[in-house]
Amino acid sequence: MSSMLSVELDRNSEEPIYKQLIRQIKMQIESGNLSAGTRLPASRELAKDINVSRISVVNAYAELRAEGYLSAHAGRGTFVSRDGQSVGSVTNGAVAQSSTSRAMHDYSIRDMMKLARRSDIINFSHGSPPPEFFPMQHLQSAINTVLERDGASAMLYERPEGYGPLRSGVRDYVSALGIMCSVDNVLITGGAQQAIDLVLQALVSENETIVTSAPTYIGILDVARARRLQVHSIPMDEDGIRLDCLEYYLMENSPRLIYVMPTFHNPTGKVMPLHRRRQLLNLAHEYDVPVLEDAVYHEFRFEGEPLPPLKALDTTDSVIHVGAFTKMLLPGMRIGYIITSNSQFDRLVRVKQAADISTSGFNQRVIHMMMQRGVIAQQLERNNRELKRRRDTAIEAAKRYFPEGCKWEVPQGGMYLWVTLPKSGPTAAELFITAVQKHVSFAIGNVFYVNGQGSRNIRVNYGLQHPDRIEEGFRYLGDAWRELTEKYNEIENSPLL
Numbered sequence: 374m375s376s377m378l379s380v381e382l383d384r385n386s387e388e389p390i391y392k393q394l395i396r397q398i399k400m401q402i403e404s405g406n407l408s409a410g411t412r413l414p415a416s417r418e419l420a421k422d423i424n425v426s427r428i429s430v431v432n433a434y435a436e437l438r439a440e441g442y443l444s445a446h447a448g449r450g451t452f453v454s455r456d457g458q459s460v461g462s463v464t465n466g467a468v469a470q471s472s473t474s475r476a477m478h479d480y481s482i483r484d485m486m487k488l489a490r491r492s493d494i495i496n497f498s499h500g501s502p503p504p505e506f507f508p509m510q511h512l513q514s515a516i517n518t519v520l521e522r523d524g525a526s527a528m529l530y531e532r533p534e535g536y537g538p539l540r541s542g543v544r545d546y547v548s549a550l551g552i553m554c555s556v557d558n559v560l561i562t563g564g565a566q567q568a569i570d571l572v573l574q575a576l577v578s579e580n581e582t583i584v585t586s587a588p589t590y591i592g593i594l595d596v597a598r599a600r601r602l603q604v605h606s607i608p609m610d611e612d613g614i615r616l617d618c619l620e621y622y623l624m625e626n627s628p629r630l631i632y633v634m635p636t637f638h639n640p641t642g643k644v645m646p647l648h649r650r651r652q653l654l655n656l657a658h659e660y661d662v663p664v665l666e667d668a669v670y671h672e673f674r675f676e677g678e679p680l681p682p683l684k685a686l687d688t689t690d691s692v693i694h695v696g697a698f699t700k701m702l703l704p705g706m707r708i709g710y711i712i713t714s715n716s717q718f719d720r721l722v723r724v725k726q727a728a729d730i731s732t733s734g735f736n737q738r739v740i741h742m743m744m745q746r747g748v749i750a751q752q753l754e755r756n757n758r759e760l761k762r763r764r765d766t767a768i769e770a771a772k773r774y775f776p777e778g779c780k781w782e783v784p785q786g787g788m789y790l791w792v793t794l795p796k797s798g799p800t801a802a803e804l805f806i807t808a809v810q811k812h813v814s815f816a817i818g819n820v821f822y823v824n825g826q827g828s829r830n831i832r833v834n835y836g837l838q839h840p841d842r843i844e845e846g847f848r849y850l851g852d853a854w855r856e857l858t859e860k861y862n863e864i865e866n867s868p869l870l
C-alpha cells in the first residue's frame with residue numbers, strides 16, 4: 374500500500390536536507406495527513422524519488438524513530454507509529470476514560486438530532502428507508518394468508534435459531550449472492566442490529582477490543598459502549614478501511630473482531646473493491662481475527678458491477694455475515710440473520726435465546742411468505758431505480774446549493790451522501806442548529822466516530838425524501854450555511870475585536 378507522503382525540498386536553503394525531511398514528515402503526521410500505521414517508502418525508494426542521498430533519508434528516519442514518530446519492523450518496513458489527531462485507539466485505561474467523555478459528547482449531539490423528528494422538518498438525518506417504499510398491500514395479504522394457514526400456531530414461541538422455512542429461504546437468498554452454506558448455518562435475528570449485538574456478545578468480552586473503520590456505523594459504537602468494549606478505529610481511503618493501518622495494528626495487538634461494511638458503507642457510501650476484499654481476508658486469516666461483515670446495503674446498487682460479499686470469498690471460515698430484510702423491505706418487522714460457521718453457531722444460539730427466546734415467529738412467517746411471492750426481488754428493483762433518481766437529484770442540488778469548497782463522492786448505491794464541509798466556516802453541529810430553524814436536518818459527522826472527529830462532515834439520507842423535497846431541503850441547507858457564514862464574518866470584522 375503506498376503512503377501519501379509528499380515532500381518538497383528547498384535545495385537552496387541552509388537547513389540540511391535531512392532536517393527538512395524530518396520537519397515535513399512530522400508536520401504531515403501532526404496534521405493527520407499521515408496516520409498511524411501508514412507505511413513509508415523504503416529509504417532507497419524515497420531517496421531516489423526525491424533525488425537526495427540515501428543517507429539523508431536514513432538519518433531522518435532514524436531521528437523520527439528516536440522521537441517516537443516512526444517505527445521499523447524487520448522485513449516489513451517503516452511505519453508511522455502515532456497519530457496527530459489520535460485516530461481513536463481506545464485501548465488502555467487512560468484513553469478509555471477520555472473516550473467515555475467523548476461518548477457523552479456524542480450523546481448530546483444525538484439529543485440535538487432528535488429535533489429532526491419534528492414533522493415540519495425535511496429529514497435527511499435518519500437511516501431509514503422511506504415509508505412510501507414499503508409494500509403494504511403485499512404485507513396485508515401475507516399476514517392474512519399466514520393467519521389463515523397457521524392460525525394460533527403462528528403465535529407460539531419460535532425456536533431460537535428461527536422458523537425453519539425462513540432459514541431455508543435465507544440460505545437460498547444468500548446462495549444467489551455467492552454464499553454457500555447450509556440451513557444449519559443460518560440464525561434468524563431481530564434485524565441486523567441484534568445480529569451485531571449477538572456476535573459481539575458471543576465473541577468479545579468486557580474490555581476486549583474490536584476494530585472498525587473511522588467513520589463507522591453508529592449502531593456498532595452503541596453496542597460497544599453498552600457492552601463495555603474497547604474500539605480501535607482505522608482510517609479509510611477511497612476504497613474503504615485502510616489495510617496498511619490495519620496490518621500495522623494487528624502486528625502489535627490482538628483485537629477480537631474486525632467489523633466492516635464492504636458494500637455501501639454507512640456513512641460514507643464507499644464500496645471496497647475486490648482486491649481489497651481479498652487482502653482483508655488474507656490479513657484476517659494471517660492474524661487469526663474474525664471479520665464481522667455487515668451487508669445490510671449489499672443489494673442497494675443502482676450503478677456499477679456487483680461485487681461478491683466477503684463471505685462468498687471466505688475459504689477459511691474467517692467471516693461472520695450479517696444481513697437483514699429491514700432496509701430493503703420492512704424495518705418494523707425486525708427480521709435479520711447471521712450466517713456463521715458451525716463452530717460459532719451453538720454459542721450464538723445460546724446468546725440469542727438468552728436475549729429474547731426467539732425473533733417473532735409470526736413476523737418470520739410473514740417475511741417468508743413475501744419472499745416466496747417474489748416481493749423482495751420486486752422491491753429491490755423498484756427501490757434501486759427510485760434511489761438512483763433521488764441520488765441524481767441530490768447531486769445536482771448539492772452542486773447548485775452547497776457552498777463552494779464542499780466535497781463529496783457520488784455513491785453508486787445505498788441512501789447516503791457523505792459531505793465534507795469547507796475547512797473554514799461553521800462546523801456540522803453549528804450548521805445543524807441553523808438548518809433546523811430552516812426546517813431541514815442531516816446527521817452530524819461526529820456521531821460516526823469515537824474520538825470527536827467528523828466535525829466537518831454531514832451525512833445526508835437522500836433516499837428518505839422525494840426529489841422535490843431534496844431540491845428544497847438542499848436549498849435551505851445552502852441558505853443556512855450562507856447565513857451563518859455572514860454572521861461569522863460580521864463578528865470577525867467587528868471593531869470590538
Ligand SMILES: Cc1ncc(COP(=O)(O)O)c(C=O)c1O
Pocket residue numbers: 500501563564565566567590592634639667669697698699700704708709
Ligand atoms: C450499517 C448498518 N447495519 C445495521 C443496521 C441496523 O439495521 P436493522 O434495522 O436491520 O437492525 C443499520 C441501520 O441503520 C445500518 O446502517
